[in-house]
Amino acid sequence: xxxxxxNRLTGLAVAALAAAFxxxxxxxxxxxxxxxxxxxxxxxxxxxxxxxxxxxxHAALPRGAMEVSGREALRIIxxxxxxxxxxxxxxxxxxxxxxxxGAGALMWALGERRWPWLVAGxxxxxxxxxxxxxxxxxxxxx
Amino acid sequence: xxxxTFAGAAxxxxxxxxxxxxxxxxxxxxxxxIGFGAGGETDxxxxxxxxxxxxxxxxxxxxxNKPGGGGMAMFTQLATLPADGRTLGxxxxxxxxxxxxxxxxxxxxxxxxxxxxxxxxxAQLALVAPANAPYDDLAGLIEHAKASDGxxxxxxxxxxxxxxxxxxxxxGAGFRLVSTKSSAENVQNLLGGxxxxxxxxxxxxxxxxxxxLKMLASANASRHSYAPDVATVQEQGFEIYVDPWFYxxxxxxxxxxxxxxxxxxxxxxxxxxxxxxxxxxxxxxxxSGDGPEATKARLTDGLVNVGKLFGQ
Amino acid sequence: MPxxxxxxxxxxxxxxxxxxxxxxxxxxxxxxxGAIPGIGPVMAMAIAIPFTFVLDPLVAISFLVxxxxxxxxxxxxxxVLINTPGTPDAAATALDGHPLAAKxxxxxxxxxxxxxxxTGDTFSDLVLITCAAPLATAALMMGPVEKLALMLFAxxxxxxxxxxxxxxxxxxxxxxxxxxxxxxxxxxxxxxxxFGYFELYDGPPLVAVAIGMLAVAEIFRRMAGARGxxxxxxxxxxxxxxxxxxxxxxxRWVMARGAVxxxxxGAIPGIGxxxAAFMSYASARTSDPGGVPFGEGNLxxxxxxxxxxxxxxxxxxxxxxxxxxPGSITAALLISAFTIHGIQPGPxxxxxxxxxIYGLFGAMLMANLSNLLIGLVSLRxxxxxxxxxxxxxxxxxxxxxxxxxxVSTGGMFGVAVMLISALLGWAMxxxxxxxxxxIIAFFLxxxxxxxxxxxxxxxxxxxxxxxxxxxxxxxxxxAIGTAIWLGRR
Numbered sequence: 033x034x035x036x037x038x039n040r041l042t043g044l045a046v047a048a049l050a051a052a053f054x055x056x057x058x059x060x061x062x063x064x065x066x067x068x069x070x071x072x073x074x075x076x077x078x079x080x081x082x083x084x085x086x087x088x089x090h091a092a093l094p095r096g097a098m099e100v101s102g103r104e105a106l107r108i109i110x111x112x113x114x115x116x117x118x119x120x121x122x123x124x125x126x127x128x129x130x131x132x133x134g135a136g137a138l139m140w141a142l143g144e145r146r147w148p149w150l151v152a153g154x155x156x157x158x159x160x161x162x163x164x165x166x167x168x169x170x171x172x173x174x
Numbered sequence: 175x176x177x178x179t180f181a182g183a184a185x186x187x188x189x190x191x192x193x194x195x196x197x198x199x200x201x202x203x204x205x206x207x208i209g210f211g212a213g214g215e216t217d218x219x220x221x222x223x224x225x226x227x228x229x230x231x232x233x234x235x236x237x238x239n240k241p242g243g244g245g246m247a248m249f250t251q252l253a254t255l256p257a258d259g260r261t262l263g264x265x266x267x268x269x270x271x272x273x274x275x276x277x278x279x280x281x282x283x284x285x286x287x288x289x290x291x292x293x294x295x296x297a298q299l300a301l302v303a304p305a306n307a308p309y310d311d312l313a314g315l316i317e318h319a320k321a322s323d324g325x326x327x328x329x330x331x332x333x334x335x336x337x338x339x340x341x342x343x344x345x346g347a348g349f350r351l352v353s354t355k356s357s358a359e360n361v362q363n364l365l366g367g368x369x370x371x372x373x374x375x376x377x378x379x380x381x382x383x384x385x386x387l388k389m390l391a392s393a394n395a396s397r398h399s400y401a402p403d404v405a406t407v408q409e410q411g412f413e414i415y416v417d418p419w420f421y422x423x424x425x426x427x428x429x430x431x432x433x434x435x436x437x438x439x440x441x442x443x444x445x446x447x448x449x450x451x452x453x454x455x456x457x458x459x460x461x462s463g464d465g466p467e468a469t470k471a472r473l474t475d476g477l478v479n480v481g482k483l484f485g486q
Numbered sequence: 487m488p489x490x491x492x493x494x495x496x497x498x499x500x501x502x503x504x505x506x507x508x509x510x511x512x513x514x515x516x517x518x519x520g521a522i523p524g525i526g527p528v529m530a531m532a533i534a535i536p537f538t539f540v541l542d543p544l545v546a547i548s549f550l551v552x553x554x555x556x557x558x559x560x561x562x563x564x565x566v567l568i569n570t571p572g573t574p575d576a577a578a579t580a581l582d583g584h585p586l587a588a589k590x591x592x593x594x595x596x597x598x599x600x601x602x603x604x605t606g607d608t609f610s611d612l613v614l615i616t617c618a619a620p621l622a623t624a625a626l627m628m629g630p631v632e633k634l635a636l637m638l639f640a641x642x643x644x645x646x647x648x649x650x651x652x653x654x655x656x657x658x659x660x661x662x663x664x665x666x667x668x669x670x671x672x673x674x675x676x677x678x679x680x681f682g683y684f685e686l687y688d689g690p691p692l693v694a695v696a697i698g699m700l701a702v703a704e705i706f707r708r709m710a711g712a713r714g715x716x717x718x719x720x721x722x723x724x725x726x727x728x729x730x731x732x733x734x735x736x737x738r739w740v741m742a743r744g745a746v747x748x749x750x751x752g753a754i755p756g757i758g759x760x761x762a763a764f765m766s767y768a769s770a771r772t773s774d775p776g777g778v779p780f781g782e783g784n785l786x787x788x789x790x791x792x793x794x795x796x797x798x799x800x801x802x803x804x805x806x807x808x809x810x811x812p813g814s815i816t817a818a819l820l821i822s823a824f825t826i827h828g829i830q831p832g833p834x835x836x837x838x839x840x841x842x843i844y845g846l847f848g849a850m851l852m853a854n855l856s857n858l859l860i861g862l863v864s865l866r867x868x869x870x871x872x873x874x875x876x877x878x879x880x881x882x883x884x885x886x887x888x889x890x891x892x893v894s895t896g897g898m899f900g901v902a903v904m905l906i907s908a909l910l911g912w913a914m915x916x917x918x919x920x921x922x923x924x925i926i927a928f929f930l931x932x933x934x935x936x937x938x939x940x941x942x943x944x945x946x947x948x949x950x951x952x953x954x955x956x957x958x959x960x961x962x963x964x965a966i967g968t969a970i971w972l973g974r975r
Contacts, residue, residue: 039917042917042918046657046661053664057679061678061680061681062671062676062677062678062679063676063677063678065674065676068673068674068939069939069942069943069947070671070672070673070935070938070939070942071671071673071674072671072673072674072676072678073678075663075667075935075938076664076667076678079660079661079663079664079667080664082660083657083660083661083664086653086656086657086660087657089653090651090654090657095650095651095653095654096650096651096654096918097650098916098918099916099918100916100917101916104707104710104711104916105916107709107710108706108710108909111709111710112706112905112908112909115905115908116902119901119905122888122898123898127888127889131885131888134881135881135882135884135885138709138880138881138884139877139878142709142712142876142877142880142881143712144875144877144878149874149877149878152878153877153878153881153882157881157882157885158885161885161886165889169533169893170236171238171533171893172236172238173889173892174892174898211896215822217532218535218536218822218826221536222539225536238896239896240896240897241685241688241895241896242684242685242686242687242688243670243677243684243685243687243688244687246684246687247683247684247685247687247899250684280682324946326943326944331675332674335674335675350943350944350946351943352630352940352943352944353672353673353674353675353936353939353940353943354936354940355672355936358755358811358812358818359755359756361811362626362755362805362811363630365626365809365811366626366627366628366629367629368629368630368631368944379832380810380830380831380832380833380834381810381832381833383832383834384832384833386833451828452825452826455826455828455830456822456825456826
């Protein structure tokens, strides 16, 4: 996909999302009010309408750099999913179990095979965080 | 020096409270959730109460901050927990009562979702004006507003706005209400002469002493300890007041002995000397430490009053 | 101003070994937590306050001041070295700091940040010490109308940073503003766009959004781009990797301007250090780059941002000490430290607690010197530590981000917001929407809406009423002038 086409698509996507926000989210998730200068919906509506105008303008006159790579996008989405699962697991089994597992899995995936680094990443870093936060600062971790 | 007085107070507390605690003890650490972020007055106060309580009872008390919606996020979570006395929540009545009044369907709990253990303090809310203003009470402010095409009044919470609208409706004054985010912002606007009057919860007291501000009315149901001569809004002819109480609650259904033990320990910690000093300094009011019955009454009466504020 | 003997007694109280020890400890702790994404100086101070119950008032306050100053500079370290700013104001430092470090000059970049930070900080401390009371009174003239005009002026200066496409820059900024409308609206306190999450009543947690978009997005990007085995996280040092006197002297004007911008914005309650850092950076960019283009590792870019965001902090205490109003969260935290020790902050603070205040000033100056000396030593350690492979640094940084955001937002909700912000930040970066514009608008958005609401009530919707606010008029004209001037360049 060319730079111009990708830029046009971005502009259209922003305009479409803003339109959805204007027509659906604002009426359903904020309250109407009949007094005052800045009502709850004033600024969100201004923002949504400007985004529609800007998105369409950008689609008409695409400018600027793009660095979209499908490969990178897939990896990021994978990372995001993994992170989400790790967060869910952490709220269930706790920081002290999941943080070392997660850190270890990430290090392995990044190609780290030297055991001193692995030990440091899996045990020392979460252990240090736990010591500082739970013991020294007396704030809870998940 | 300080360390000594602190330890001494804790020791005295331990001896006086020790006997009452023997019947019930939590089987593990007790969490005290604070409905506000780290570093605020509520946070400081909660941590101090926890520390006193822990020293007096020997229980392990862990303080956690659960900010969001003036305590709404914290109470929503608290209502779902088992009633084992292992998690307590500290918040303030107004945001809870306002939400229960205007959007009861969206709030996943009601007043019966909790057992109330103790009040902590009553926030003393005052209507304040610059010292050189040509009015000294609410009636004067209303006259001023009528004479000069409206008066600007700053507020930082919904109930204050409602109170002022109530007064405005009854007196036809034409107030223009300026919404701010904190007492500090209101003091700043008062000192800079950007508003004609504003609500302040305590931060104005030093300025009363320095003669830069003056107090027009107490917005509470009672007069303030530091200004016994200033009448309440009610006494000045408007049947309305705002009483924000800080209080501590637990999920409903606590066993009676646990409720008593927790309430006694909290009351002792709240009225202890070191807490008193911080409450006086940070919130400019006396710590209260009322028991479960009185605390519950504060909430139920408060709900009726907030309903009145909203004209329901 | 109190009599000379009180001033001298105050300074004498400050310059004791016990105090020095606590200032040093505070600075070390501050630099470490500042460097950890998500914690930062504010959180560190909030955590430390209960521990100061048992200390003498001056020692307690010196300790907190040390944490604050150390933390301010600490945030720049990861921003420069691995492009993961720990705080939003450090995001501006990363713009030129990271490219310079990546070119093999990590020491030059971090040291320039240190020197500029200490310079800006000392400047604003001296302003605070010599003229807090008159400045605070002057700052009171800035009411809601004037502050709104000032914010519009700041926006017009920062607009110069919007990037290569005006439409994209504005889109990012408007999206940030829209996100800032989540939560209770400022005028009537009705909830907006909270989807049943009461955590969103106060808006999305700022720390979680900033760390997600700035730090976690960069960590993800680096992880996704990693191939062919581990590499050191920071480029090795090459020749000329130091700050010479000529380098420092060459930045004198941008540092001076940054210090003034930071001091002015800091003295006015409620604007904040992020705006100051970006305003100073934007105004430095309009000057002669002198060799290296901005955004590719220009020392002046680093000097401008660090001197401005550090200058904000000293100046934040001007309204606190001058008239008793906290101008920022940091100042509010100092107030709670004061009150715990039975000291009533307020307009009479100088009269009643003169000796303590001058002790605080002494501690601030001591903390600046400590920051410089400890920074010189610790930077060496940091650049060595970050020479560890990125396969170690990136997962470790992620663990720190999770723990930091969990602690400062009080639960998993904040961490989830951080993850969503990271994905959004990456997507915006990929299609060329400037994340920095988004973040600035998001950070200032809530304040902007609130000021706009207050202004409309005060002028009662009549533009003619602006004639009663001459300062605001001047600022508005300056904003328009700047916009036209920048538009023609």
